[in-house]
Amino acid sequence: MNGLDGTPKNINLHMTWFRRIVVWSITYVIIINKLLRGSIYLTLQWLVGWLAPQKPLRSFPPFATSYLKMPGKTLAELIRKREITSTKLVEMHIDRIVEVNPLVNAIVQTAFAKALDEAARIDELMKEETFDTDPKYSAENMPYLGVPITCKEIIFVKVFLMFPK
Numbered sequence: 001m002n003g004l005d006g007t008p009k010n011i012n013l014h015m016t017w018f019r020r021i022v023v024w025s026i027t028y029v030i031i032i033n034k035l036l037r038g039s040i041y042l043t044l045q046w047l048v049g050w051l052a053p054q055k056p057l058r059s060f061p062p063f064a065t066s067y068l069k070m071p072g073k074t075l076a077e078l079i080r081k082r083e084i085t086s087t088k089l090v091e092m093h094i095d096r097i098v099e100v101n102p103l104v105n106a107i108v109q110t111a112f113a114k115a116l117d118e119a120a121r122i123d124e125l126m127k128e129e130t131f132d133t134d135p136k137y138s139a140e141n142m143p144y145l146g147v148p149i150t151c152k153e154i155i156f157v158k159v160f161l162m163f164p165k
Helices: 009-035 039-051 072-080 086-104 112-127
Strands: none
Touching: 072 086, 072 112, 086 112
């Protein structure tokens, strides 16, 4: 009852079936991987989402004015044409931050009073007769004069106390 190589016949039989199972398993994995290359990730993502459902996304309130959607360059042009004041624009952005920040928690430190003071100074500066003729206030030298911005806390800003004593 020995095989041709001297081993018992039933061992060869078991090894043959074992080899077949291994080869078929590897082939199956390769074929499935090639056919469903990105789908496995999507299936796992769906399964995880199904097992642990996410909270529904909160929607943002609509913009109160179209100025909040405009690019900074356009806002700067409107300020220079005196179609809107810097103070009014800063107030609109502060109102939007107060409205939306509880939903996203993006702004940790605020300097609203300082922003309003600077906007008022810019508005006063623009009322001077020399503003339009002075080259240091030109659009080339100060293209975004009067436009409000936000900065992340990793950018050192003089207004914020970054490193407490």
